[in-house]
Amino acid sequence: MSLDQLYQQIILDHSKVRHGSGLAGIAAPAGAFTGQSRQLNPVCGDEVTLRVAVEGGKVAQISWDGEGCSISMASASVLSELAEGMTVDELRAVIGTFREVLRSRGKVHADPEILGDAAAFEGVARYAARVKCAMISWVAAEDALNQAT
């Protein structure tokens, strides 16, 4: 498997654009329930703090701050773009699907219909050392969702 399959253009783009990044600059919608989670990868020092705002059973907003490799930053960006407007149950299901793909060592293929841009992370599953990088913001989102609902 080539490096380009891991670092797809969409991942490199998202790692620079960082959709949803900047917790302090993005106010949560008034009246929304929010949850916030900080996740650390002690191996490399990567970290993500992510906030979910839930309004009327739907994800109104995901915003985050973080520092880490291109995979972890792109993954948080893709997640925040993908999640907005989903119901809480839909987001939980998508997180489950994403985790299943990432932990499959390449055996489970990502369906772009369900995962959207996050399907680009399918290649990460073949790099065991990088699975945590791709998962870190998704784990934070799962934890934050539990607090907000």
Place this chain on the structure above:
Amino acid sequence: MALVSTPATLERAVPAMDNAEVLRIRNDFPVLGQLVNGQPLVYLDSGATSQNPLSVIEAEQEFYEQRNAAVHRGAHYLAVEATEVFEDARQTIADFIGADYAETVWTSNATEGLNLISYALSNASLWAAQGRGDGRLKELGVGPGDQIVVTEMEHHANLIPWQELAFRTGATLRYIPIDDAGALRMDRAAEILGQKTKVLAFTHASNVLGTINPVQELVALGRRAGALVVLDACQSAPHLPLNVKELDVDFAVFSGHKMLAPTGIGVLYGKQDILDVLPPFLTGGSMITTVTMDRAEYLPAPQRFEAGTQRISQAVALAAAANYLTETGLDRVHRWESELGQRMVAGLESIPGIRVLGPTAGHERIGLAAFHVDGVHAHDVGQFLDSRGIAVRVGHHCAQPLHRRLGLTATTRASAYLYNTTDDVDAFLEAVAGVRSYFRV
């Protein structure tokens, strides 16, 4: 006519290492001959763990095929054989570092060695408080109001055991800061070390910066303060001639797996008069003289600190590794690796967007270099290099406070050993030069 060589003629007779010799050395290391991602493996992660020559692998295998038994007990043939090679190995390692036999204690690794010292020192105050053991324990023990001094460049293994010792005893932990070039602030060291300092623990060579610390000056400051001096020799014992008696440190630790030996074996050196009175850290079988249901009396060093069945095959393999290094000549290894380190730094400095940690080119460093690539995270750098068959370490290299001091969270580190050629370094430099364009920064 007697043939007597003076050191000067010896020096002339032994030429410096070169690529041709390294290529011969590489034949002794089976793991280095493979392809990784379709490219010849360039292994530049020996600072994390080194590879094993056949003589080491065979020493361990030979032990299991011919001599395996528990040592120091049993009267049968194999037990005697096993005890003999185990204790011969200890003598080999003692000679390797200029120590005496009884001052050379087996541990699992340097981390265990440092924990052993720190626990023995808090046990010393507990013993002294209850009038147990030698009268000197009162002065060796660490207690409230005492100071433990480390440096800002320490590996977590030479930091956290001291944090915990301070926590257990009420002592204060202080550190000698570094300057922006990665050197210890010796002016600050002189201010910090004082009458209250009980322990001074520092690394011989930094696993991140590559600097070699001024051991002599630090030992002098430690002596003036009346402190015990602990040397982390993890990045020096495998790479340069080390003589613990000449350095006059009280303790030194290193790990076997960083010096061509298997994992699971390390060494603690301690001055005999200190080791013989210090309370043990781990207790149990093999380290006692008499045991009743209420209490036990302990053997002197080294057995005093070797509770339980020991890592026998690993000790034998470590001795084989020491022999391999001695035969190659550690002064030659050190010179060769210094050359590789200089080549790395000079090359890295010429690549735009690279910041090298520690001394700049032309200044003394061991054969490693850690660096930051502007706009690209270390994990991505490491992944890119791996795709070209190049193995490096990424992350904080177990030195988070040092990285924080330098304003970084993670860096990439290339570390060489006696089996690396200048071609390895050049392949690494060529790959690093392509990192920023690959990630479009």
